[in-house]
Amino acid sequence: xxxxxxxxxxxxxxxxxxxxxxxxxxxxxxxxxxxxxxxxxxxxxxxxxxxxxxxxxxxxxxxxxxxxxxxxxxxxxxxxxxxxxxxxxxxxxxxxxxxxxxxxxxxxxxxxxxxxxxxxxxxxxxxxxxxxx
Amino acid sequence: xxxxxxxxxxxxxxxxxxxxxxxxxxxxxxxxxxxxxxxxxxxxxxxxxxxxxxxxxxxxxxxxxxxxxxxxxxxxxxxxxxxxxxxxxxxxxxxxxxxxxxxxxxxxxxxxxxxxxxxxxxxxxxxxxxxxxxxxxxxxxxxxxxxxxxxxxxxxxxxxxxxxxxxxxxxxxxxxxxxxxxxxxxxxxxxxxxxxxxxxxxxxxxxxxxxxxxxxxxxxxxxxxxxxxxxxxxxxxxxxxxxxxxxxxxxxxxxxxxxxxxxxxxxxxxxxxxxxxxxxxxxxxxxxxxxxxx
Numbered sequence: 563x564x565x566x567x568x569x570x571x572x573x574x575x576x577x578x579x580x581x582x583x584x585x586x587x588x589x590x591x592x593x594x595x596x597x598x599x600x601x602x603x604x605x606x607x608x609x610x611x612x613x614x615x616x617x618x619x620x621x622x623x624x625x626x627x628x629x630x631x632x633x634x635x636x637x638x639x640x641x642x643x644x645x646x647x648x649x650x651x652x653x654x655x656x657x658x659x660x661x662x663x664x665x666x667x668x669x670x671x672x673x674x675x676x677x678x679x680x681x682x683x684x685x686x687x688x689x690x691x692x693x694x695x
Numbered sequence: 696x697x698x699x700x701x702x703x704x705x706x707x708x709x710x711x712x713x714x715x716x717x718x719x720x721x722x723x724x725x726x727x728x729x730x731x732x733x734x735x736x737x738x739x740x741x742x743x744x745x746x747x748x749x750x751x752x753x754x755x756x757x758x759x760x761x762x763x764x765x766x767x768x769x770x771x772x773x774x775x776x777x778x779x780x781x782x783x784x785x786x787x788x789x790x791x792x793x794x795x796x797x798x799x800x801x802x803x804x805x806x807x808x809x810x811x812x813x814x815x816x817x818x819x820x821x822x823x824x825x826x827x828x829x830x831x832x833x834x835x836x837x838x839x840x841x842x843x844x845x846x847x848x849x850x851x852x853x854x855x856x857x858x859x860x861x862x863x864x865x866x867x868x869x870x871x872x873x874x875x876x877x878x879x880x881x882x883x884x885x886x887x888x889x890x891x892x893x894x895x896x897x898x899x900x901x902x903x904x905x906x907x908x909x910x911x912x913x914x915x916x917x918x919x920x921x922x923x924x925x926x927x928x929x930x931x932x933x934x935x936x937x938x939x940x941x942x943x944x945x946x947x948x949x950x951x952x953x954x955x956x957x958x959x960x961x962x963x964x965x966x967x968x969x970x971x972x973x974x975x976x977x978x979x980x981x982x983x984x985x986x987x988x989x
Contacts, residue, residue, distance in 0.1 A: 606911035
């Protein structure tokens with residue numbers, strides 16, 4: 563694999579990661595996809611899930627993201643994530659805590675908007691629990 | 696002429712004021728450093744968000760059915776002004792310059808027959824606008840960023856704005872905040888966030904943007920998701936800039952106050968010494984003339 567792709571992971575607070583890697587597997591809105599160098603230009607939504615960064619023949623890092631957007635072109639892939647946590651730092655307790663908070667929010671929700679928001683939180687918590695396992 | 700005791704007490708009081716202002720200055724300086732680095736760290740996200748939005752908008756250009764948040768409602772009957780100030784004072788002209796800009800904008804709009812709504816962010820905006828523009832004011836936010844601004848807070852403000860927009864409460868939304876130029880200079884900035892002005896050169900200069908993008912699932916869905924997110928990002932940026940400006944303004948104001956207190960102490964000390972000297976001389980004259988009279 564001669565060519566590498568520039569991978570950038572950005573959260574609102576800061577640039578979390580910017581490096582050249584072999585391949586990035588992203589949980590896209592319509593299914594997971596792997597991005598290598600010379601990928602066709604694409605913009606997609608990102609589901610809550612785990613991004614796997616492949617480098618040197620192995621997964622060099624796995625990062626949990628709570629949804630966002632990804633822009634891919636020939637040279638780089640940029641992922642805008644609202645929240646990103648390395649999988650190693652996730653625990654089952656945090657996931658369970660999130661799930662509980664999200665369920666409470668759903669029960670308290672009055673408007674449609676609040677309900678949609680709570681449902682989104684539940685999806686994130688579920689994805690987080692799946693990532694821990 | 697104040698008595699010696701009065702002067703002494705005054706000097707003590709000014710000295711303790713100086714201690715407070717110089718401590719506040721140092722606190723502001725350390726907070727400024729943190730706020731500034733937070734504002735800088737947030738830039739990449741906003742830049743990439745803008746680039747992505749530029750690409751999307753370019754590919755959607757000319758098509759109907761684009762979300763209203765991007766194209767606007769086609770009217771500008773009601774304008775929403777989001778005034779971003781601090782919760783606390785003692786920072787020079789920081790709050791009042793925002794309030795002044797808001798008042799002026801509101802007055803101009805009202806003269807043109809446009810309805811105005813003001814959403815104050817920060818206690819000072821609400822307090823200072825309440826008397827003149829209380830009737831146009833809607834419930835705002837306070838106590839944001841006590842431990843540094845987090846994205847969730849910006850999201851809260853953005854969600855409120857988006858909800859109002861979807862309910863058809865306003866057509867155009869402008870944020871007024873202090874942009875951070877340097878520790879001693881802030882710039883009052885008006886930024887329109889709804890409808891969102893797409894940065895033209897962002898779409899043009901990026902060579903990759905010329906490539907034909909694929910969209911998953913499709914442009915509309917992505918736009919519908921990205922626009923509220925973008926609103927939150929813009930708010931986040933405004934809040935961070937404002938936070939950094941506030942600390943900068945407070946640092947400068949407190950530095951001036953400390954210096955003024957020093958000058959005042961010097962002047963009072965001279966006055967104190969002179970009147971003490973005068974009193975001693977007077978007493979001496981009394982003694983001597985008393986002795987001579989014998």
